Amino acid sequence: MDKIHHIPNVCIEKYHKSKDYSFRISGMRSIFAAKKMETTLSKNELQLSCERLRPLFLRYALPGVGAMLFLALQSIADGLIVGRLIGATALAAVNIVIPIYTLVTAVALMIGVGTQAQIGIRMGRGDYSGAKTALISGLVGLLFFTGTTTVGVNIFADEIAVFLGADNELLPLSTKYIHGLMPWLAGIGFQLLFDYMLKALGHPRFAMTVMIGTILLNIVSSVICVSYLGMGTFGTGLGTGMSFTLGAVVSGYVIVKQLRKNTELYTVHGRFSLKTFGHLFYNGSSEGLTEISTGVTVFLFNITLMKYVGAAGVAAFTLVDYLMFIGTSVILGISNGTIPIISYNWGARCMPRVKGIVRLALAGNLVCGAVMIFLLWVCGHAAVGLFIDSAESQVIDLAVRGARFMSLAFLFNGFNILASSFFTAIDKPGLSLVVASLRGPVLLVSGILSLPRWFGVDGIWLAMPLADALTAVIVLWLVLKWKKRL
Structure with a gap:
């Protein structure tokens, strides 16, 4: 048996x-x-295997939503700090080298999500040695990556900035940001990894608290470094690096304490395994691909809108992207928040609980999508007005129209994002990667490049909902194929 x-x-x-x-x-x-x-089961395992599904879902999903919303706030706040306190040139200089930061966060997310899923599945099976091996492999693998990246990026900071597009005016500001941020890459990476590990060990609310505290500290420290200490772009990077490193220290301390409480997991033997690391990295690859493809698609949206509308179109997309990012962050928080529950019960072969938690997550995503569509259609003008002066009528009109078209993506993306998280949670990285690839590099990029030829500017706005609609059809087929396994 x-x-x-x-x-x-x-x-x-x-x-x-x-x-x-x-x-x-x-x-x-x-x-x-x-x-x-x-x-003997730990308290976390008792909750995952026995607690009623609705309160269990809320205990994991709501902290995930909170953490994702504050991560969205960070990106907006950083732009405001640099743009208003230093200047537009500094903002451009920071944005030029952001792909390096995106790469590190993408890799950390891959390792974090993959480690979380492997710990959950193996603990559900009662394979504590395998769970500990996954945990150690994730830690060692991320340490090696961030260590080598930190050394390489800081040594070749000028060359990297030039490669990414910095000219003579932007180069000094870009390299200062690199030297402020990049020495702290290990702290940034481990804070993201520890966030997922805390959830896997049954502490989603504490993980959210640490993440929120980290981001608030990041905002405050960046303002102090830039405004009061006059450190410029170096201070912006320094504030981010120090804040995330402190968050990693706090999270790491709590993880060690929780491991000691889980007798089965703490006392069993575990080791670094290159094979295990490769598998968990592959299992989390869809989340990393989503992170990377987001940057690519934003770039394509910008250059396409610049071609058809000009700077007003880019400004309008920036506003729409802020609004879409808020709704998507909630859906991501719900979907990723359910991974520990799904993974553990899948490993334990508790299929009714897996089906139940998927239904709850899907309902939550669909409700969120309906709310976002209503808000962007009915209150779009007011929402856009929060970010821009009413005198910019052309930008506002473009943004309101764009928000209405792009909001239609919420009819489908809750289903697609949950499917990607589900396949990751049950250790089916190939299927998860298919979903992430369709939504981003394949269908969305194809839509941005082709639809404007027939529909003009409206075709640019329609690229995202059409990509999610087509993805949903394929995902539905994949889900029906796996339905018999649940």
Whole structure:
């Protein structure tokens, strides 16, 4: 018989008394097997395997939403700090070298999501040695990557900035930002990794608290370094690096304490495995691809709008992108927040709980999408007006029209994003990568390049909803194919 989820007696009693059929694992046969195994579970595992699904979903999804919204706030706040306190030239200089930062965060997300999924699946199976090996492999792999990247980027800062497009005017400001931020790459990477590990170990609310605190500290420290200490772009990078490193220290300390409380996981032997690292890196690749493709598609939106409308079109897209990013962040928070629950119960073969949590997440995403569509169609003018002076009538009109067209993506992207997270959670990285590739590099890029030829500016705005609609059709086929496995 396959190894079956090791439910303690308290959960078995709860199963017998409860009318919630999500507690059914694999019938009475599994319950008797669970009694026979008598393995001690941590508090986190008890919650994942026995807690009612709705409160469990809220306990993981809401902190995910909170963390993602504050990450969205950080990108907006950094732009405001640099643009207003230093100047437009400094903002351009920082934006030129942002791809390096995006690369590091993308790799950290790949490793973090992959590690989280592997820990959950292996703990669900009762394979604590495999869970610890995944944890150690993720830590060592990220340390090696951030260490080598830090040395290389700081040594060749000038060459990298020039390669990314910095001219003689931007080069000094770009290299200062690099030297302020890049020595802290390990801290930035580990804070992102530890955020996922804390969720895997059953502390989503604490992970959110640390992430919010890190971002608020980043904003405050950047203002101090730039406005009061006069450090310019160096201070902007320094504030970000120090804040995330402090967040990593706090998160790491708590992770060590929680590991000690989980006797099964703490005492078992684990080691670095290159094979395990490669697999968890591959399993998280869809999240990294999404991060990287976002930068590519923004670039394509900008140059296409510049061609058809000019600077007003780029400004309008920037405003629409802010609004879309807020809604997408909520959907990402819900979808990624469910990964620990899905992974653990998939590993334990608790299919009714997997199906139940997927239904709740999908309902949450669809409600969020409906709200965003309503707001952008009915309140789009007011929302755009929050970011720009009312005198910029051309930009406002473009942005309102663009927001209405692009908001239609919310009819489909909640389903697509959840599907990508689901396939990652059940250790099917190839399928997750297919979903992420379709939404970004394949269909969206194709739409941006082709649709304006037939529909003009409206074709640019329609590229995103059409890409998500076509992706949803393919994803539905993939989901139906896997439905029998649930």
